[in-house]
Amino acid sequence: MSKRRRGAHTTSPQAADPEVEKFWQQQVSRLGRKILFIDTGMILDAVGREPTESREFLDHQLVGDQLVTSTYVIAETIRRIMKSKGSDFVGPGGERRETLALYFLRSWLSEYKVEVICPPEIIFDRAKQECEKYSYLGCDLVDLLSYTIVRGMRQTRILAKDLHFWRLGLQCVPSGTSTAH
Numbered sequence: 001m002s003k004r005r006r007g008a009h010t011t012s013p014q015a016a017d018p019e020v021e022k023f024w025q026q027q028v029s030r031l032g033r034k035i036l037f038i039d040t041g042m043i044l045d046a047v048g049r050e051p052t053e054s055r056e057f058l059d060h061q062l063v064g065d066q067l068v069t070s071t072y073v074i075a076e077t078i079r080r081i082m083k084s085k086g087s088d089f090v091g092p093g094g095e096r097r098e099t100l101a102l103y104f105l106r107s108w109l110s111e112y113k114v115e116v117i118c119p120p121e122i123i124f125d126r127a128k129q130e131c132e133k134y135s136y137l138g139c140d141l142v143d144l145l146s147y148t149i150v151r152g153m154r155q156t157r158i159l160a161k162d163l164h165f166w167r168l169g170l171q172c173v174p175s176g177t178s179t180a181h
Helices: 018-031 040-046 053-061 071-082 097-111 121-133 141-152 163-167
Strands: 035-038 066-070 115-117 157-159 171-173
Touching (some): 018 115, 018 121, 018 141, 040 053, 040 071, 066 141, 071 097, 071 115, 071 141, 141 163
Parallel strands (some): 035 157, 157 171
């Protein structure tokens, strides 16, 4: 597949539904408008002990944005850490698998002041619709739930390494676009 955007639209994936709008208004009231959603790949890149572009961005370039993620991204991150080979992900103190997962939950999210959105069923249902709509891009359900949240919050940027998000019309930061799959 070419690296060009294929028919993805940058409009909000949510139609004008009062229940959906109420949810997004509650999130904006709680988090503000200047948010930056962080996805699984970027978290996994930043949680390790080796210096990375992701951690450099979080430590030195992120200014004024509230980091946000979802319960689904947290679950996916923990699953990938726990199911990994011991050498795949190593934390700053040498943590691996179970101890790295606990470090991520207990410390990392707090250190980076990451706020967590727990999407209700109506938002999950919207993400399932997006999954059908964009199945040709190879996105998984967690990616499309992340996309649904970013667009629902009326944002266009995401802290992610997946090219899927660029194909969906989002700006992937810190690099603008990514060639990672």
